[in-house]
Amino acid sequence: MGRDDFRIIRPNNECDPISVNYTSGSTGKPKGVVYSHRAAYLNSLAEIFRFDMRQMPVFLWTVDMFRCNGWCLTWAMAALGGTNICLRNVSAEIIFDAVSLHKVTHFCGPPAILNTIANAPARASSQSPFPCSVNVVVAGSLPSSEILTKVEGLGFNVYHGYGMTEALGPATIRPWKQTEQEEIRRREGLHNLLLEGVDVKDPKTMESVPNDGKTIGEVMFRGNILMSGYLKSTEITQETLKGGWFHTGDLGVRHPNGYLQMKDRAKDIIISGGEAISTLEVEAVLLGHPKVSEAAVVGQPDALLSEVPCAFVKLKEGFGASAEEIIQFCGDQLPDLMIPRTIVFGELPVNFSGKVQKFAMRETVSANTSLANC
Numbered sequence: 001m002g003r004d005d006f007r008i009i010r011p012n013n014e015c016d017p018i019s020v021n022y023t024s025g026s027t028g029k030p031k032g033v034v035y036s037h038r039a040a041y042l043n044s045l046a047e048i049f050r051f052d053m054r055q056m057p058v059f060l061w062t063v064d065m066f067r068c069n070g071w072c073l074t075w076a077m078a079a080l081g082g083t084n085i086c087l088r089n090v091s092a093e094i095i096f097d098a099v100s101l102h103k104v105t106h107f108c109g110p111p112a113i114l115n116t117i118a119n120a121p122a123r124a125s126s127q128s129p130f131p132c133s134v135n136v137v138v139a140g141s142l143p144s145s146e147i148l149t150k151v152e153g154l155g156f157n158v159y160h161g162y163g164m165t166e167a168l169g170p171a172t173i174r175p176w177k178q179t180e181q182e183e184i185r186r187r188e189g190l191h192n193l194l195l196e197g198v199d200v201k202d203p204k205t206m207e208s209v210p211n212d213g214k215t216i217g218e219v220m221f222r223g224n225i226l227m228s229g230y231l232k233s234t235e236i237t238q239e240t241l242k243g244g245w246f247h248t249g250d251l252g253v254r255h256p257n258g259y260l261q262m263k264d265r266a267k268d269i270i271i272s273g274g275e276a277i278s279t280l281e282v283e284a285v286l287l288g289h290p291k292v293s294e295a296a297v298v299g300q301p302d303a304l305l306s307e308v309p310c311a312f313v314k315l316k317e318g319f320g321a322s323a324e325e326i327i328q329f330c331g332d333q334l335p336d337l338m339i340p341r342t343i344v345f346g347e348l349p350v351n352f353s354g355k356v357q358k359f360a361m362r363e364t365v366s367a368n369t370s371l372a373n374c
Contacts, residue, residue, distance in 0.1 A: 056083070
């Protein structure tokens, strides 16, 4: 019910704080990220363009509202007079029912939601085709192309986002299409009206790395939709925004066609025998195994090479596989240096928002220097 006497309380200054969002702590050190009224307002408008929203959309809340204020979609939906469908539990059956019943147009979440949809029981997914087009935006490492193709075949348009709490959610978004034009689509997806710059730079010289697809630098942002800073952490804020750019802590390369490719988190990349190994690339291969449900890779100390890949793997329910089988599968697709030397089976350590905690995996590896396949 609305109130006729409702009075809007406006900020004294557009740069005043509107909220504090805590990072989910994938590094083990969560920080309070301060959003300004200005950044939240502008990013809400940007979401309308980037999520291809029309008037009166219907949004299904599978992403948590506490995560970057729901990627600012809480405000974007209000701006468009949209309908919010809220869930107490997220399952494939509930998603399909909500889409059919409420004519959902958009929903967002972590990539794991695509696995949930792809592995839906036949009864849950039998309601396709949907009454309208459904756009799904996920942020994080994408699952295998097999999963993506299946989700698309069920009637969902998949968009891939890259961002973080400090960028008020996804900073870049591109459509996923398994076509020959995918490289072009990825490049177009990097464009953001309110980000003046998205670049890969040498953090010491602040010069852009060459567009050779090989030289690794740090991914950096500059624009109007970034945090004001970290709560009560002036020193960390200044370091993170040094040189007028937001230092993401992510490593990437720039390709000749302008496409920016994410390689790994700076804290996660493995240096083995002087070569840099992207854990994301190894994980992508592991997730392509038909029996693997989840996978994450960290560095394992090695007397000769300094570090070698160690994979934590969760198998799909009802399936069994040996470490040798997983290693052989990786060996057929990866160079020797990138093949995991150890496979640890079981549940992956995650935080309350479902993000894998690699620092906990590294602690496990460090505490078990003689870790063998198990």
